[in-house]
Amino acid sequence: RAGNLKMRAALLLCLVCVASAVPVHERNVAFRYANTFGNHMVLQQAPAKANIWGFGTPGAPVKVESTAGGMASTTVDEHGIWQVQLDPVVATSTPVNITATSGQEGADLLDVLYGDVWFCSGQSNMQFTVATAFNATEEIRDANNFPEIRLFSAALVASLTPLTELQSVMQEWSVASNTSVGGPAWKYFSATCWFFGKETYKKRRYPIGLIDSDWGGTRDEAWSSPEALKVCNASIPSPTEGDLDSALRYVQPDQLGAVQAGPDPNTASVLWNAMVVPFLRTSIKGAVWYQGEANCGAKADTYKCTFPAMIDNWRTNWYLASKAQTSLNFPFGFVQLAAWNDAKNATCGDSACPVGVVRWGQTANYNHVPNIKMNNTFMAVAVDLGDPSSPEGDVHPRYKQQVGARLALAGQAIAYEQAVYWTGPLAQSASLATDSVTVVFCNEGAQGIQVKHGVGFEILQNGHWIETPVIQHQKNSVTVAAGANTTAVRYNFYQAACMPEVGIEMCAIYALEEGLPAPPFVLSL
Numbered sequence: 001r002a003g004n005l006k007m008r009a010a011l012l013l014c015l016v017c018v019a020s021a022v023p024v025h026e027r028n029v030a031f032r033y034a035n036t037f038g039n040h041m042v043l044q045q046a047p048a049k050a051n052i053w054g055f056g057t058p059g060a061p062v063k064v065e066s067t068a069g070g071m072a073s074t075t076v077d078e079h080g081i082w083q084v085q086l087d088p089v090v091a092t093s094t095p096v097n098i099t100a101t102s103g104q105e106g107a108d109l110l111d112v113l114y115g116d117v118w119f120c121s122g123q124s125n126m127q128f129t130v131a132t133a134f135n136a137t138e139e140i141r142d143a144n145n146f147p148e149i150r151l152f153s154a155a156l157v158a159s160l161t162p163l164t165e166l167q168s169v170m171q172e173w174s175v176a177s178n179t180s181v182g183g184p185a186w187k188y189f190s191a192t193c194w195f196f197g198k199e200t201y202k203k204r205r206y207p208i209g210l211i212d213s214d215w216g217g218t219r220d221e222a223w224s225s226p227e228a229l230k231v232c233n234a235s236i237p238s239p240t241e242g243d244l245d246s247a248l249r250y251v252q253p254d255q256l257g258a259v260q261a262g263p264d265p266n267t268a269s270v271l272w273n274a275m276v277v278p279f280l281r282t283s284i285k286g287a288v289w290y291q292g293e294a295n296c297g298a299k300a301d302t303y304k305c306t307f308p309a310m311i312d313n314w315r316t317n318w319y320l321a322s323k324a325q326t327s328l329n330f331p332f333g334f335v336q337l338a339a340w341n342d343a344k345n346a347t348c349g350d351s352a353c354p355v356g357v358v359r360w361g362q363t364a365n366y367n368h369v370p371n372i373k374m375n376n377t378f379m380a381v382a383v384d385l386g387d388p389s390s391p392e393g394d395v396h397p398r399y400k401q402q403v404g405a406r407l408a409l410a411g412q413a414i415a416y417e418q419a420v421y422w423t424g425p426l427a428q429s430a431s432l433a434t435d436s437v438t439v440v441f442c443n444e445g446a447q448g449i450q451v452k453h454g455v456g457f458e459i460l461q462n463g464h465w466i467e468t469p470v471i472q473h474q475k476n477s478v479t480v481a482a483g484a485n486t487t488a489v490r491y492n493f494y495q496a497a498c499m500p501e502v503g504i505e506m507c508a509i510y511a512l513e514e515g516l517p518a519p520p521f522v523l524s525l
Helices: 002-016 134-146 189-204 224-232 253-258 270-279 300-321 354-361 402-414
Strands: 042-044 050-055 061-066 071-075 083-084 093-100 103-123 151-155 169-175 210-216 288-290 332-335 377-381 424-430 436-442 448-452 459-461 464-468 471-473 478-482 486-491 508-509 519-525
Touching: 042 210, 050 093, 050 103, 071 083, 103 189, 103 270, 134 519, 151 189, 169 210, 169 253, 189 210, 189 288, 189 354, 189 402, 210 270, 224 377, 288 402, 300 332, 332 402, 377 402, 424 486, 424 519, 436 486, 448 471, 448 478
Parallel strands: 042 103, 103 210, 103 288, 151 210, 288 332, 332 377
Antiparallel strands: 050 083, 061 071, 061 093, 093 103, 151 169, 424 436, 436 478, 448 508, 459 464, 459 486, 471 478, 486 519
């Protein structure tokens, strides 16, 4: 393991020092911080050290001082890059100023807070802004009450080679306010990221930094490094007519003006190169992710490998580039896909069912997280938060407050190790009787499960998936009708599960007291 990390460290050193155009040391660049830094930012609190880095003249000395009491010095390397680590600082609401000097040149970072930094990424449902969510006016006004939450948004850029820093910034570090949270639709600020951060702040009561880096209509392979894709022998399929993975299916017209010239964003690794690599030196608490719709077409079944591989690879590279100041096992949260595009509320039967496949693949086909392939992960189930009448398209539900709240609740359990209920009922086992199948749940909640209706179950009988009704339930079990030669049972394995045309929170199975839905599952008999 140690030898592996050393080899990867050498590779990563090359990766983070390569720019897509002119090398830094060939430019006439003044002494400065990298453009992921700025006034009003949040730096990761103790026990991590904050990584501070930027550009200057190769060979020049650099000294960085903080009003929090830390000082560090270094020399600009041959690539024109300098990097230091400041002593750990516990979370504080007292503003800190940081000054970097090199000879007669200097640069300041003002009004810096220490707290937890979260990296938010994915496709259009992460890019979906507060301005387009439900209760937007009230939520945007309320943002003025959270000045200790700070926000940063990367611009939409794709690159065939790794970038040292961002090619462009959508929103520089800003104090949360009605202006910074309520920016233009599809530009800033991410609704899921904001509501996750806001709810997390309410629980932690110290500064939270939110970095938003996402692009609508993109597959997870675009956000994965070549090394991660090799784990799954993965490539991005060419779009065909009717595929759900066409980027235009998820990109709004007014997004296109923000896109920088470059390769197709659904080219393998181009968003990893341009919108993840520039942040790898940054010390972070963790990441949250909302993506998967664009993978619901060709090769949907590869998601069970590419998604866990991406998470593992992000963790390794962040750990190495941050010089061990970001945990090798940092918490990673994600949203399990909501319902869309099926007004009939029909089960999949024997059809390919790519949405069900990707939802299941989001757990590496384990039905729940954390699991052996996805350790230290947490999930917000959103299958019951469909929005067929969304003016942004039914693939873009406006119920982002609920998504953010569920994600933050799960984060309290996994990232902050709090004793809170967050999973919803989890299918544990299934057994076959003469004419029925009984599914037993664990983590069913304080008062057991609630069955709102009998829709959503299928059995695999004689090699065919058949919809089947609920015939009875107990505090921790559900029994559905079955027949001879039944070999498996599954739940909510279809696109518009949970009757979104009726309303939200209309799945069949919930924790009665806590109101959280059971995630989709597949169990063999």
